[in-house]
Amino acid sequence: MSTLGGVDSPLESTGQSPDVTPYDALLLVSFGGPEKQEDVVPFLENVTAGRGIPRERLEEVGEHYRLFGGRSPINDLNRDLLAAIREELSRAGLDLPVYWGNRNWDPYLRDAVEHMSADGVRRAACFVTSAYSSWSSCRQYRENLYDAVDGVEGAPALDKLRHYFNHPAFVAANTDAVIASLEALPEDARAGAHLVFVTHSIPESMNAQSGPPQTEGNYVAQHLDLAAEITHRVTEATGVEHPHALVYCSRSGPPQVPWLEPDVNEHLESLAKSGATGVVIAPIGFVSDHMEVVYDLDTEALETARELELPAQRAATAGTDPRFAAMVVELLLERAAVERGVPVDRPSCGSIGAMWDRCPVDCCKNPRSDHPTLCEAPA
Numbered sequence: 001m002s003t004l005g006g007v008d009s010p011l012e013s014t015g016q017s018p019d020v021t022p023y024d025a026l027l028l029v030s031f032g033g034p035e036k037q038e039d040v041v042p043f044l045e046n047v048t049a050g051r052g053i054p055r056e057r058l059e060e061v062g063e064h065y066r067l068f069g070g071r072s073p074i075n076d077l078n079r080d081l082l083a084a085i086r087e088e089l090s091r092a093g094l095d096l097p098v099y100w101g102n103r104n105w106d107p108y109l110r111d112a113v114e115h116m117s118a119d120g121v122r123r124a125a126c127f128v129t130s131a132y133s134s135w136s137s138c139r140q141y142r143e144n145l146y147d148a149v150d151g152v153e154g155a156p157a158l159d160k161l162r163h164y165f166n167h168p169a170f171v172a173a174n175t176d177a178v179i180a181s182l183e184a185l186p187e188d189a190r191a192g193a194h195l196v197f198v199t200h201s202i203p204e205s206m207n208a209q210s211g212p213p214q215t216e217g218n219y220v221a222q223h224l225d226l227a228a229e230i231t232h233r234v235t236e237a238t239g240v241e242h243p244h245a246l247v248y249c250s251r252s253g254p255p256q257v258p259w260l261e262p263d264v265n266e267h268l269e270s271l272a273k274s275g276a277t278g279v280v281i282a283p284i285g286f287v288s289d290h291m292e293v294v295y296d297l298d299t300e301a302l303e304t305a306r307e308l309e310l311p312a313q314r315a316a317t318a319g320t321d322p323r324f325a326a327m328v329v330e331l332l333l334e335r336a337a338v339e340r341g342v343p344v345d346r347p348s349c350g351s352i353g354a355m356w357d358r359c360p361v362d363c364c365k366n367p368r369s370d371h372p373t374l375c376e377a378p379a
């Protein structure tokens with residue numbers, strides 16, 4: 001058995017036979033981002049069409065992109081992820097085409113589906129670069145998949161792979177990133193350091209409606225479960241109990257609409273007052289270092305910490321860990337086995353358990369939108 005960073009590759013440790021039937025392709029589904037200054041405004045228009053985002057907020061976010069030359073890191077990171085997934089597939093002896101499509105920028109999902117259809121792809125598994133439940137992070141992607149195939153002759157059937165916030169590979173990658181950041185803190189800041197887990201804020205109502213209609217607040221519950229699991233593992237590895245909290249970044253929307261709080265910067269201020277010696281900022285809500293991470297955390301939150309004279313390290317996101325790409329292939333093989341009716345291990349960590357393969361009817365429904373979706377369980 002080979003090892004990656006000292007941990008068994010999840011692909012090899014499952015002992016699954018590498019059979020991808022009934023799938024003949026994998027589709028990487030992501031958000032998309034601008035690549036040059038001229039892209040910024042049309043990109044923001046794509047993201048916010050009909051969303052009631054105040055003009056000032058859009059101008060502010062546009063400035064974040066401008067600071068980085070109009071180029072979000074997200075597309076390049078997805079290109080890296082595609083290469084890593086292709087490498088994992090070939091390591092597993094699998095010859096499966098991998099396509100890529102975004103919600104908001106080129107390459108668009110619609111183009112990906114048209115290519116797949118032209119190439120004769122019949123059924124594809126979809127890996128979304130978002131690990132949690134909520135309208136923004138799950139259902140909206142399923143709406144995008146519906147639109148992408150709508151009216152495309154011979155479009156493939158699409159299955160969205162399950163949520164992976166609690167998948168052992170995602171948990172291990174995030175845990176090791178937190179441990180590495182603790183080690184990178186000055187020694188006298190380390191023992192009293194707090195773990196600050198960060199995710200994208202969403203409206204409180206969107207959180208309340210995340211998950212099936214009869215449950216409440218899956219988005220927050222999933223993050224809390226992962227944060228607790230990582231914290232527990234960090235204690236096991238270091239022998240030190242670090243206090244932890246889940247906080248938020250990138251709040252948008254009109255000020256009168258409540259979004260999840262506290263904001264990461266406010267939280268850092270209260271930690272500094274309460275005598276924390278240092279912080280690790282762990283962006284568990286994000287799969288890779290896209291704009292929210294490089295601007296809202298690396299630029300803004302680290303600046304706040306500097307002003308507060310609070311030693312801080314930002315933990316790496318899971319996406320570049322080799323175990324992440326291996327997880328994608330493992331989820332594909334797992335789902336393929338499920339679809340063939342073959343018993344298969346569905347590994348998970350923490351207290352929630354492995355998530356469903358098809359979202360329950362009306363899962364993460366947004367009152368703003370009655371858009372049809374794909375990848376829902378039959379009523």
Ligand SMILES: CC1=C(CCC(=O)O)c2cc3nc(cc4[nH]c(cc5[nH]c(cc1n2)c(C)c5CCC(=O)O)c(CCC(=O)O)c4C)C(CCC(=O)O)=C3C
Pocket residue numbers: 031032033034044047048051053057058061072073074129130131134136137200201202203250251252253285289290291292
């Ligand atoms: C939960 C969540 C994720 C994580 C899950 C996932 O990854 O999907 C996420 C990811 C991302 N969000 C991104 C960018 C933006 N999100 C915006 C706006 C919004 N995000 C929301 C939520 C989320 N967003 C919400 C509720 C809004 C309000 C408008 C609406 O109700 O839809 C806006 C408009 C300006 C603003 O309002 O801030 C921008 C530019 C990028 C690309 C970054 C890059 O370019 O590197 C990525 C990966």
Ligand SMILES: [Fe+2]
Pocket residue numbers: 200
């Ligand atoms: Fe967003």
